[in-house]
Amino acid sequence: MKNINIKDLARELNLSVSTISKAFHDSYEISEDTKNRVLETARRLNYVPNPYASSLRGRRSKNIGIVIPEVADSFFSLAINGIESVAKEKGYHVLICLTHESFENERNILKEFQGGRVDGVIMSVSTETSESSHILDLMANGLPLVFFDRVCEEIETAKITTDDFESGYKATEHLIQQGCDKIGFLGISKCLSISNRRFEGYQKALDDHGILNDTKYIVHCTNETEQNDILLRELLQSSNRPNGIVAAVEKLTTPVYRTCAELGLNIPGDLKFVCFSNLETASILNPSLSTITQPAFEMGKMAAALLFKSLEKTGFSLTKESQVIPSSFIKRGSTE
Amino acid sequence: MKNINIKDLARELNLSVSTISKAFHDSYEISEDTKNRVLETARRLNYVPNPYASSLRGRRSKNIGIVIPEVADSFFSLAINGIESVAKEKGYHVLICLTHESFENERNILKEFQGGRVDGVIMSVSTETSESSHILDLMANGLPLVFFDRVCEEIETAKITTDDFESGYKATEHLIQQGCDKIGFLGISKCLSISNRRFEGYQKALDDHGILNDTKYIVHCTNETEQNDILLRELLQSSNRPNGIVAAVEKLTTPVYRTCAELGLNIPGDLKFVCFSNLETASILNPSLSTITQPAFEMGKMAAALLFKSLEKTGFSLTKESQVIPSSFIKRGSTE
DNA sequence: TTTATTTGCGAAACCGTTTTCGCAAATAAA
């Protein structure tokens, strides 16, 4: 019933607590014989050390924080797997905190982290994050931080991103090559790095191909599904509606398909569609979806690897360690 | 740079640490005036209490553990949202631990939890879990546990499930009504409660409608994607292949669609297909997918609510608190 | 006025570890 602790163990073995502790850490001070006795008794009594006591004394928690907007999202859940794979190897635990795209949540989470709950942070900012003092506070506290995917560009630390500009360019150029001349862009937030970089790629592709677009083709979606549906509907039933669309985030897939179905628009006949997405079902959609697929797992892994490097090597600076891992464009039925 | 602690605060205010602590907890012993001074200085110096120190003294961590097989899965990620929504309200944090369907991982995670890392556990067992001593150990340690979805039937504690039997029955009956007379069942593990209950519903429906099925129509999938593809292929290109399939888990969706495409089988023409799934994209697949959709968010919420009840009310027993929340069947194109 | 009670705070123990330091006994070197 009651959890047994190191003192109980010491009593049981007629040893001091320090000896027990040292035996567990395989200290040279302790004889092999004693070590074995300790380990065996620990197993027998089902002793599990209290991690918080260790954290307290050792002044590190062996936890890293993951701050992301959502978990119900293919990109983020794969990234979690990447992060977790290296954390596990290092004997660390991950604390997954969800902002649900709220700035206030994000700020509160980072604030809490300053109490020593985690030794480092890997994050992807919320759509509402237009200001970064809460992040600077965290770093001023000595906590190493690595961004992945959605970064704060003004903050000097490692950022693991994908080639958003090039991908936006490639997606748009593909639509142009498939014959689209009125191409819409669905962004997610005006202050979000990825959305902006992808948008710039889109713009550049249009410019390079001499396509003059109406700004009405550019839609900034929100976090409200209903609101997005209205915006999409407006865009797609306007006179002179686009005949191609690039969407910057996965969660717009279903809304676009649905709205097209409701309006009787055929994909790819009336509208060609490319989406940034890690959906496993992309290939079996109706029609199958052309995607820019991000290296989610690798990005998570890389972010974690860097964070641990900075945790392990004192003096290691994250400022010059940013990495860009390319996404892959996969052509499918939605742009045939 | 350095984290400031309660001692620094005490020094700054010329008060004792106990006074500071009491001020934070709004103790009646402390005057309003002092409380305000403490709060204000804490804000100014950006003081954040160390949660591990509190945990240690208070003997509870204010963390609950979530043990699930995967996070890259619609059902589990939605369930996490449900759990998190109530944990947040209670001022608790969630520690999400992934077993990746490995029994050994599951056992290690539960073992670690016994050191006081969490105050209670919400879990869905791995496909490999055929034995439950590790769970009994956890409970013997005094940790309350609530199962959701994938339960261990032999363990006496609250289990939040959905109506697996009825859903399996309903899905199968639907296929029969749509004209199928050779109906396959794709399970995920022979020792998994949900898979078995859904299978029993399937069996009962066949019996009730006087359909005699070959056991070759029953396929137990594994955790190896390639292996599953082989099994599926065998099933679907056998002479006298099934003309209907019920799949017990979401992750079989893409393999089934792909294999059908490769073999030139038309859904729903050659094969009708129903899947237990929370995929948001079910409605825009080719063809759209008839699903049994589980109340994932609600199940998570309910599990968490029960766990907190047992954490808050001493003497509250979880043994008689199991709940069944019905799933909904949604007919779509794959069974037209 | 004397006694009882309340108010506001501080000292110190405690939570379960880790780590430093000290110290005997055993062994090796001189």
Added chain:
DNA sequence: TTTATTTGCGAAAACGGTTTCGCAAATAAA
């Protein structure tokens, strides 16, 4: 044999909070 050194362990002080208890001063009751 005497003096270093090594080996194996224990006492006690941290880590950063919370909580119990005690104690003056202020206020209320007698």
